[in-house]
Amino acid sequence: xxxxxxxxGGGAAAGVFGSLLGxxxxxxxxxxxxxxxxxxxREAVGVSLVCVIMTSSAAAGVYLERHVANLRLGMTLELFxxxxxxxxxxIAFLVDERILSLLFALLLAYVAFSMFRAPVGNAxxxxxxxxxxxxxxxxxxxxxxxxxxxxxxxxxxxxxxxxLVGATGAGVASSLLGIGGGIIxxxxxxxxxxxxxxxxxxTSNLMIGITGAASAVIYLVHGGIDPYVAGPxxxxxxxxxxxxxRLAHRIGLRYLRLLFVVVLSYTAxxxxxxxx
Amino acid sequence: MIDPGRxxxxxxxxxxxxxxxxxxxxAVLLLLVGVALLIGAGVSPLAGGPxxxxxxxxxxxxxxxxxxxxxxxxxxxxxxxxxxxxxxxLAYARDGDWLMxxxxxxxxxxxxxxxxxxxxATV
Numbered sequence: 001x002x003x004x005x006x007x008x009g010g011g012a013a014a015g016v017f018g019s020l021l022g023x024x025x026x027x028x029x030x031x032x033x034x035x036x037x038x039x040x041x042r043e044a045v046g047v048s049l050v051c052v053i054m055t056s057s058a059a060a061g062v063y064l065e066r067h068v069a070n071l072r073l074g075m076t077l078e079l080f081x082x083x084x085x086x087x088x089x090x091i092a093f094l095v096d097e098r099i100l101s102l103l104f105a106l107l108l109a110y111v112a113f114s115m116f117r118a119p120v121g122n123a124x125x126x127x128x129x130x131x132x133x134x135x136x137x138x139x140x141x142x143x144x145x146x147x148x149x150x151x152x153x154x155x156x157x158x159x160x161x162x163x164l165v166g167a168t169g170a171g172v173a174s175s176l177l178g179i180g181g182g183i184i185x186x187x188x189x190x191x192x193x194x195x196x197x198x199x200x201x202x203t204s205n206l207m208i209g210i211t212g213a214a215s216a217v218i219y220l221v222h223g224g225i226d227p228y229v230a231g232p233x234x235x236x237x238x239x240x241x242x243x244x245x246r247l248a249h250r251i252g253l254r255y256l257r258l259l260f261v262v263v264l265s266y267t268a269x270x271x272x273x274x275x276x
Numbered sequence: 277m278i279d280p281g282r283x284x285x286x287x288x289x290x291x292x293x294x295x296x297x298x299x300x301x302x303a304v305l306l307l308l309v310g311v312a313l314l315i316g317a318g319v320s321p322l323a324g325g326p327x328x329x330x331x332x333x334x335x336x337x338x339x340x341x342x343x344x345x346x347x348x349x350x351x352x353x354x355x356x357x358x359x360x361x362x363x364x365x366l367a368y369a370r371d372g373d374w375l376m377x378x379x380x381x382x383x384x385x386x387x388x389x390x391x392x393x394x395x396x397a398t399v
Contacts (some may be wrong), residue, residue: 209382
């Protein structure tokens with residue numbers, strides 16, 4: 001009973017911190033379950049995938065209701081994250097767990113470094129949607145291209161090829177490491193494809209569901225998802241992420257972020273030790 | 277004035293959004309019941325839960341076994357985004373947007389391949 005409550009609490013903490021700092025829960029859940037509860041890494045990844053799908057679905061539902069996410073762009077990229085997830089999920093059961101631990105340690109170190117360098121501010125995206133151009137203009141007689149059809153209100157999408165390659169890579173990383181992959185997809189869409197940050201964040205969140213589902217079905221069939229662990233952890237993460245999104249505007253993030261850099265660095269070292 | 281095609285797409289997005297939220301809350305409810313039954317039975321989560329056996333799901337639910345509620349909740353979580361893509365595909369087909377119908381169908385095919393390849397690998 002005590003272990004179940006610890007898992008609920010640990011999941012809630014991962015959900016709160018993940019939400020406050022703009023990270024998906026996956027990057028915290030895998031170390032929590034491996035280092036905290038002694039689960040094999042692959043099993044922790046399976047549980048983490050369920051948790052990221054759950055938080056993604058709840059958030060994506062709200063984003064879609066408010067028309068913030070770009071559904072067409074998200075689904076187009078999703079096709080490729082799903083292909084990446086299929087490849088990664090298939091590789092995950094062939095690769096030595098020590099290699100996965102090493103990859104995870106590198107990921108944690110990268111996130112810690114990025115967080116240390118990032119300017120202090122609210123973790124939630126603050127860039128507003130571009131204004132809609134309502135000015136009547138001359139009708140363009142040419143038929144819309146694929147990129148035209150993926151554009152949103154007030155912005156155009158560019159570099160689709162680069163986006164598709166990056167999305168495939170994000171899918172592989174997601175299924176190998178149990179993360180949502182937002183740390184790849186958001187910069188990819190925002191910096192490379194010209195999508196406003198808020199839309200990129202919402203669309204990335206939407207995509208996590210299908211990426212995670214494509215991986216999760218592989219873990220499910222391989223027996224890589226333990227329902228006894230996934231149940232309490234997923235509820236904890238869901239409650240924590242919901243609370244975190246409400247606390248985000250009330251908490252100063254400067255010290256929290258520094259604390260988190262220390263925690264992530266320590267966790268990266270522990271995962272590295274596990275890999276050696 | 278918003279054109280009818282755009283209005284239809286926004287309506288579909290709203291519908292899909294509500295569907296995702298609804299399935300997520302249903303999944304949370306099922307998982308809560310499963311965890312409460314698990315804790316009530318004094319079973320440690322680290323004891324190792326059984327693998328999914330679809331044939332036993334209904335029997336486990338009727339017998340109020342935690343496994344039944346946990347697995348149904350987890351399946352609902354995984355099914356939510358897949359349902360979202362299916363609904364979007366139907367909405368795009370209704371609007372005659374065949375490019376997006378193809379993209380949606382492609383996603384569903386990839387997921388089907390993932391299931392089949394995993395089953396083949398475990399046999």
